[in-house]
Amino acid sequence: MTATKASRTAILxxxxxxxxxxxxxxxxxxxxxxxxMMKKIGAEGTGSAAMTTRLNVLQDTGRATIKAIMPYDSNGITLTFFGKDHKTVDNVTSENFDATWKQGQTVDRTGTILAPVLTEMFEAALKDSATKQQCLFIFTDGEPKDKDAVVQVLTKYSNDDRVKDGRVGIGFIQIGNADGVGEFLASLDTALQAKYDITSRTTIEQFAILDLDHQVGYTMAGSHDPAEYEQPVAA
Known part of the structure; x- marks a missing residue:
């Protein structure tokens, strides 16, 4: 179901x-x-000093976002690392973020299996959605090996009445520019047979320049495209 500008703006x-x-x-x-390797966010030029790994860009972005979250939620966030398997850590704060980040190296890094990660994250979110809104960010640089299963999971939860009225939102944030990734992530935003519009897609460059209000707000409202909202939309 496609949300109207008015309903999307109200949720935002x-x-x-x-x-x-x-x-x-x-x-x-x-x-x-x-x-x-990819270009550092905000870096100028194309020399080696302007480049870093996709993982480093994600770490820097995650650190900044969690720092912004802390005044609102001192218990921190839930962080799930995924590759061919996944590992979840609760209560990640700005103080323990860098130490926790090292645990990501313990997952099987030989592929990307995403459907079980999404299922775990949605089930945990739905348990708490009656009392707190649930914002899910998925940072990824490639198409998962289980694309069909990912579509099935997202279709299931986007038709669950517990996600309505902006109670649950999920944003896919693309890192790097691998072939086909943007198209696949865009399809998760636009091509699902969904009762509720809970998915959105953006790039990590676009995500990083947003304040926390809009990182969360656009995700909860189901679109990172400002044209999808009534103007102006200010924090």
Whole structure:
């Protein structure tokens, strides 16, 4: 179901004004391709000093986002590392983020299996969605090996009445520019047979320049495209 600009804007504004009652969960791709190089966010030029790994870009972005979350949720976030398997850590704060990040290296990095990660994250989110809004961020650089299963999981939960009215939102954040990834992630936003529009897609460059209000708000409202909202939409 495609949301109207008015309904999408209402959810965005509500999300911005209720950050203190929103749980944030991160899913972070640790597959081997995340070691590939990309340009640092905000860097100028194309020399070696402007380059770093996709994983380092994700770490820097995650650290900054969690720091912004802390005033609203001192218990921190839930962080799931995934490759061919996955590992979940609760209560990740700005103080323990870097130490926790090292645990990502313990997952099997020889592929990307995403459907079980999404199922675990949705089930955990739905348990708490009656009392707190649930914002899920999935950071990834490639198409998963289980694309059909991913579509099935997202279709299932986007038709669950418990996600309605902006209670649960999931944003897919693309890292790097691997062939076909943007198209696949866009299809998860636009091509699902969904009762509720809970998925959105953006790039990590676009995500990183947003304030926390809009990182969460756009995700909860189901679109990172400002044209999908009534104007102006301010924090």
């Amino acid at each position: 504004v509500a999300a911005i004004t209720t950050l203190g009652t929103t749980d944030v969960r991160f899913g972070c791709d640790f597959s081997g391709s995340m070691d590939n």
